Amino acid sequence: MRTVEDEQEAFRVRTKKSAKAWETAKRCTPFGVHSNYRLLDPYPVYVHRAKGSRIWDVDGNEYIDFNMAFGALVAGHSHPVLAKAIQERVANGTIFGFEGEDAAPLAAHMAKRFSVDRIKFSNTGLEGTLFSIRLARGVTGRTKIMKFEGCYHGSHDALMVSIKPTPDREGDPRRPTPVPSSKGLVPQLTKNTVIAPFNDLEATEALVRENADDLAGIILEPIPMNMGFILPKPGFLEGLRDLADDTGAVLIFDEVKTCGKWYGGAQEAFGVEPDVKVFGKAIGGGFPLSAVGGKADIMDQVVPGQIAHAGTFNANPVSMAAGLVTLTKILTPAAMKRAQGIGDSLAKGYIDVIEDHHLFMKVQYAGISGTVHFTHKPVVDWRSFQGVDVARWGNCNTAMLNRGVIPMATGPDEQWTCSVAHTKADVERHLAAFEEVAEMIKQVQPEMPLVEAI
Template sequence: RALERIPLGVASNYRHYEPYPIFVKDGKGSRIHDLDGNEYIDHNLCFGALMAGHCHPAVVKAVEQELHRGTTFGMPHDQEWELAEEICKRYPVEMVRFGSSGTEVTMHACRIARAATGRDKILKFEGCYHGLHDTALVSVKPKAEDYGDPEAPTSVPGGAGIPKASLANVVVAAFDNLASVERRFRENPGQIAAIILEPILMNVGLCLPQPGFLQGLRDICDKNGALLIFDEVKTGAKLAWGGASEFFGVKPHIICLAKSIGGGLPLGAFGASRAVMDLISQHKVFHGGTYNTNRVAMAAGLATFREVLTRDAYAHVGNLSKKLTEGYRAIVKKSGLQAYVASAGVNGALMLYPQEIRNYRDWTKIDIDLWRHYWFGMVNRGVLAQPYWWDEQWTISVQHTEADIGQHLAAFEEVAPALAKAQQERGLAHVGAAGH
């Protein structure tokens, strides 16, 4: 029935995989059930949008109360400034505007950066994903034949329908490579409005920047009159109480938030200094949206900030993350699997490659066939270890327990020897051979 009326049978291309995706019936706490009645420990968590876990009592209570007051009015209300104040407490911004998704807020962040600088071009990094608008959907997963120069990658559209004019205003650089960024600024003098990036590259599994890279980007922006945009759609809630700015000690000019800040409801936000955000107040930049700050999502956001993602909660999930990461590393070593485990905050990923990747092109060497055996092996043991796609990572919610982590590791301990055996029999010549 789904295939008859919905392209690929799913509402987002990311949810489609062979032979068919898991269709979910319900979720509670750290677990979900599929339509066949199978139970899974959930570390997918809606691609990282559910650090609160499923049906967190504080979020459910807040949403239920709002449903009896009205869902949305298209008029201002008290929750707007209350949540803006909560965001400004945690992140280095002075003013905030809201949206309903990461795509929306990164789009508006790029627009306001262009307005603030009077420039058209945005610099992004090869392999970084910032949503579905034309500026963002460039060089996210380019094919090898389209790469171009390693330090000056070609701007490759992420699919049909992206105008050439949009591509002309997107400059692509190599992640974790300041020389590449400096070169791109030299090649486009006085034309780049902003650099946008995930502070941790989280669409190649998980790739942490080398020390000094993020501060180096801020310095390059300041030197060239550009703005630095942190796309914290994933990292904003899941890395630390104060996001990547707190974790790395680097202050961007603009921050974008979404996913886990809404406690499972569609909520996004972007913020910056008063001087930048005043471009909206002065009617120089237009920002709007019918469902912006709908009361149900805002109530969920307030509950998430005030009652769910507390400093005590970060201590709890930090402990679980350490146990899961250390457990994976011990099993990898014991089994002889040629792989490593990357982690930061409540995020982690099994990287099926013998050495640490530093950028998108390194990531394409990941053994996809072996990855599929890992993912299905874990699912068949009741653990949704992370989203199906090998460019994603696991998330630990505030509702996960030590027992959940123990069950996750027990499943991996059963799967890892078979992966190591297959890897040894095939040899590393097969790594990346399945094609990305």
């Protein structure tokens, strides 16, 4: 059996060109990456090309990719139908400074598919959630926004609060202290952000009632996927809907990740209808595309002189063509169902290996995505996520990469994504690699503690 040190050495030997690329990149770019989430220990992998469920790094190593660009590639890498449509699009103009032909049919498709009345397009999830907050403030005339501890909504100031607060700063679990997640934020932003504990409806209700007169909106990921994979407890989303109705706050579901997990997004999975939804990642099939959708009475206030919305690249023809082909031709109901079957078999396979080897881990999943939390306790919120053993996760990740599998992403706060390109054979190879790694993980895990009820 290989040790942790053997795996680290094997990784360095296999990825010499990535190490070199990192040194070059660091000359002009802090840390050598253009999104800090791409950092990896000991250095990031640099990629040459990708196709279907596969990625090849600059050293020529092939991986089965279950990160899929942090969930943006439910359509798989370079789907042939998408690639053809984009080639045609690019040959006929990439941006006009006028509206193109594809935005209206794409908006109509998305409105029906995701049960919203109106749609406005932008490019990144960040732009979408930023606009959703302005919308909530604009229609209510109030200033405060409630977000949940540990949830991530993109790298913009208003919501860069309490994303990964440390235990010394986070305060009372039922009344978390708003903690800025970056230097450079003005204190007013933190003051106008109310932080609530995910999955604790009673504590959230107390905070909503206390701030009711000023509360413009409540924003959340219906499944928090920036602290692994956390399912909402039964009644939690429904409770938030009732609280928003009672207080007049706008309920916003950040579906940047969840919209690609079921054909109809989170509403299909949980049956709860928010006022506003933010879509991103998977809808563009690998191109930058995001959208805000919502009820007509709210969205129809987005007109000149009332609520502003603008962007040079909004609804650009390339992203529109990509979105239209991805949603209408690739992420069909049948394809999504098949991918969910693949996701189920991966999750169940993980559970079997974990049980067989008595590993100190918890699988949490639904549909095409899930994660292995390196802890014996269920992870239900940010505080329980902090029990995850990051070092052990890293050892496992390195050993999986050495076996040609990208199991999740660059950290334990992410999850796998099974795309329409993945096959049962990909899942079998993923699980075979994990089976090999399991005994190594066992050597470095602490004694299994008694499972405490939480």
